[in-house]
Amino acid sequence: MSLRPTDAASKFSVRWQTVAPLPDAHTHAEITGGKRLRTDTDSCPCRPLGNFRESLVTVAENHLIALLPRRDRLRLLAVSESVQLELGTLLYAPNELLRDVYFPVDGFISMVTAIDGKPGIEVGMVGREGMLGAQLALGVGTTPLRALVQGPGLARRIDAASFRRELARSNALRRVLNRYLYVLMAQLATAAACTRFHQVGPRLARWLLMSQDRAHSKHFHLTQEFLAYMLGVRRVGITSAAAHLQRRDLIRYRRGEITVLDRAALKAAACDCYAADRKAYNDLLG
Amino acid sequence: MSLRPTDAASKFSVRWQTVAPLPDAHTHAEITGGKRLRTDTDSCPCRPLGNFRESLVTVAENHLIALLPRRDRLRLLAVSESVQLELGTLLYAPNELLRDVYFPVDGFISMVTAIDGKPGIEVGMVGREGMLGAQLALGVGTTPLRALVQGPGLARRIDAASFRRELARSNALRRVLNRYLYVLMAQLATAAACTRFHQVGPRLARWLLMSQDRAHSKHFHLTQEFLAYMLGVRRVGITSAAAHLQRRDLIRYRRGEITVLDRAALKAAACDCYAADRKAYNDLLG
DNA sequence: CCGGGTCCGTGCGGTACCCCACGGAGTCGC
DNA sequence: GCGACTCCGTGGGGTACCGCACGGACCCGG
Structure with a gap:
């Protein structure tokens, strides 16, 4: 009944649960590897976690996890494993039981x-600032939404049963x-x-900003x-919308490789929903 | 920035918190008064609550409250007061602290x-099947949304502090x-x-059905x-959309008075989102 | 070097909305 | 019974999308 379809229909070769755990990944050192973290973005502040095994390096961590008190954080990390999110992977299909939850670190969904x-x-969109599968905190083990890896990178994965146990244990x-669920609703x-x-134009600009925030890079x-x-x-x-942005030198793109050139101007071109979303997040979890 | 406004802008003489509590309203008898409850709808089944003061009459109650075990339900009712929701009243303004929560019985929001x-x-839309202010269960005392009385009628009101206390006490x-929050998110x-x-056409049909479900009447x-x-x-x-529905004898309307004539056909004319919403609710709270 | 795949640009006709405006029909108060 | 008001219908012109289709530019493997 009166659906306006787009020609961008289900064309994405979606892979099923191909995320492979990295070998033995329980410490920050292993998780972050030798990778250097870019700091060329003003978003999603990720602070050093202090002395957790590798206290010398400034380590990237999921922000929700970072908000937990040390004891709860360690317990949660202990039951997590690091996985590499591959572009295009379908993590959740609508109305199916969810087997794992994800705390992205570099990747986003x-x-x-x-x-x-x-x-x-x-x-x-879920990146380092959030998590996938927060519905478990509502005692519901399914999701109405499809979840798709949109930016490749690392994430922590925890199986649903373990996560439920941690939920039962940790008030924090x-x-x-x-709070995160509230932000999601907003x-x-x-x-x-x-x-x-x-x-389309402002929405595209907003969307690029959101992606950049979570990709932690001008380039994606x-x-x-x-x-x-x-x-x-x-x-x-x-x-046409992207061509317009490019003509004004806000972005550059070429065969799928997008570079944000002028973030401030992009913000101005985006609709206010971008700022509204950020504010909603920062007010409760900033 | 590129907002497409409508001419239906803020024209509604919104009244501020004019909902007045009914005098001394703690029992079902008082709440339902002598009012006869219509049953000409297949929706939002409201079952008799059994022996709560007035066991003879089949009493309408908010469905979420009806789901509670007797002890918790009585405690909740004890701190509630019945109010008459007046059409057009603004109950919540975005990003303000919410002072009360509402469990509609006849009215809807x-x-x-x-x-x-x-x-x-x-x-x-919130009617007898839901509640307004469920965010309090997330520990957040504000709302990002505006809440507007759209169908006049009775509701139970509980002040935020009391409701928090009941939340702390009652697992149920x-x-x-x-679960309700999950449904809301869906x-x-x-x-x-x-x-x-x-x-517009299918959305209007959907919307009329949703209203009818909550108004418990063919007429609103x-x-x-x-x-x-x-x-x-x-x-x-x-x-034009309404005229189309009227020409096909699905509804009749006249100066704001709408009557649903053929509910089955209206369902067929509505988009699938109507059925999807109902299903999401029934799966978790039906 | 050449085919095949991926990705991006353009062009054309259609349509479902937009905005603005006016007119008519019902209702109510005095 | 006469204005004032609310509510509904029509009409003309504009636009931001739509679907469809084709062509060109880049990339890669053999």
């Missing part, structure tokens, strides 16, 4: 609603997740209005096809 | 997101509210996709102006 079956639209964890509401009223990989899918528009809609 | 300031769009209450996600992809009051505001379209968009 899109949450997508599919209606009537077909294409879908993104309503949320429940408290943090409850962002869902914003997304509804944004997709309804705002045009995204085809126009994928962008179209996320924003719920045609690919050519992205083509 | 729209949750609206406002972006950029201006008009807004409805992302949720927390459990029910967590519905928010659905709303985002629905407003993006579905056209709604101007096209108000409908336009809720759906985020122009009034004339509603005019």
Whole structure:
């Protein structure tokens, strides 16, 4: 009934649960490896965690985990394993039981609603600042949304049973997740209005900013096809909007490789929903 | 920045907290008064609560409250007061502290997101099947949404402090509210996709069904102006869509008085989001 | 060097909305 | 019974998308 489909339909070769755990990964040293962390972004502040095994290096950690008191954090880390999120992997399918939860560190994940079956639209994004599977804190083991890896990178994975146990044990964890759930709800509401009223250009700008925040880099990989899918528009809609941004030297892109040139101007070009989302997050979890 | 405003802007003479408590309202008898309850709808089954003071009459109660075990339910009712929700009353303004929570019985409430300031769009509806202010179960005392009385009628009101106390005491209450929050999130996600992809006609049909479910009557009051505001379209968009429904004898309306004539056909005319929402609710709280 | 795949740009016609405006029909108070 | 008001219908013109299709640019492997 009156679905306006896009030509960006289900074209993404989605892989099923191919995330492989890294060998024996329980310490920060192993998790972050020798990788140097970029700090060329003003977003998602990730602070050094202090003395946890490797106290010399400034270590990247998921922000929600970092908010936990030391004891609870260590327990949670102990039951987690590090996995490499591969671009395009489908982590959750709608209305299925979720087997694991994810705390992204470098990678990030899109949450997508599919209606009537077909294409879908993104309503949320999870990176280092959040987690995937927070519904478990509500005692519900499924998810209405599809979750898709949109930026490759590391994440901590915890199986659902272990995570439930930690939830039962840790007041702080429940408290943090409850707040995060609230933020998610606020962002869902914003997304509804944004997709309804705002045009492609500002929405694209917003979306690029959100991606950059979570990719922790000026540079990331995204085809126009994928962008179209996320924003719920045609690919050519992205083509023209992105061309416009490029002409104004806000971004540069070439065959899926996108570089943000002028972040401040991009913010100005984005709709206010970007700032609203950030504010909602910072007010409760900043 | 590139907002597409509608002419259904903030035209509704919104009253501030004019809901007046009924005199001494702690029993079902007083709450339901002599009012006869209509049963001409297949929705929101409200079962008799058994022997609570007035065991002879079949009493309408909020469904979430009805799900609680007797002891917790009585405690909750003891701290509640019955209020009459007046059409158009603004119960919550975005980002303000919420002083009370509401469990509608006859009335129902729209949750609206406002972006950029201006008009807004409805992302949720609360009637007897739900409650307003469930965020308190997440430990957050504000709301990102505007809440507006859309159908007049009775509701139970509990002040925030008392409600927090009951939350701390009752596992069952927390459990029910967590599930309800999950349903809300699912519905928010659905709303985002629905407003993006579905056209005015099916969305209007869906919306009328949702209203009818909560009004517990084939008949309710709604101007096209108000409908336009809720759906985020122009009034004339509603005019034509509603005229189409009327020509097919699915509804009848006249100066704001709407009557549903053929509910089955209206369901067929509505987008699938209606059924999806109902299913999400019934799966967890049915 | 050449085919095949991926990705991006353009063009064309259609349409479902937009905004602005006016007019008519019902309702109510005095 | 006469204005004032609320509510609903129509009409004209604009636009930001849509679907479809084709072509060109880049990349890679053999």
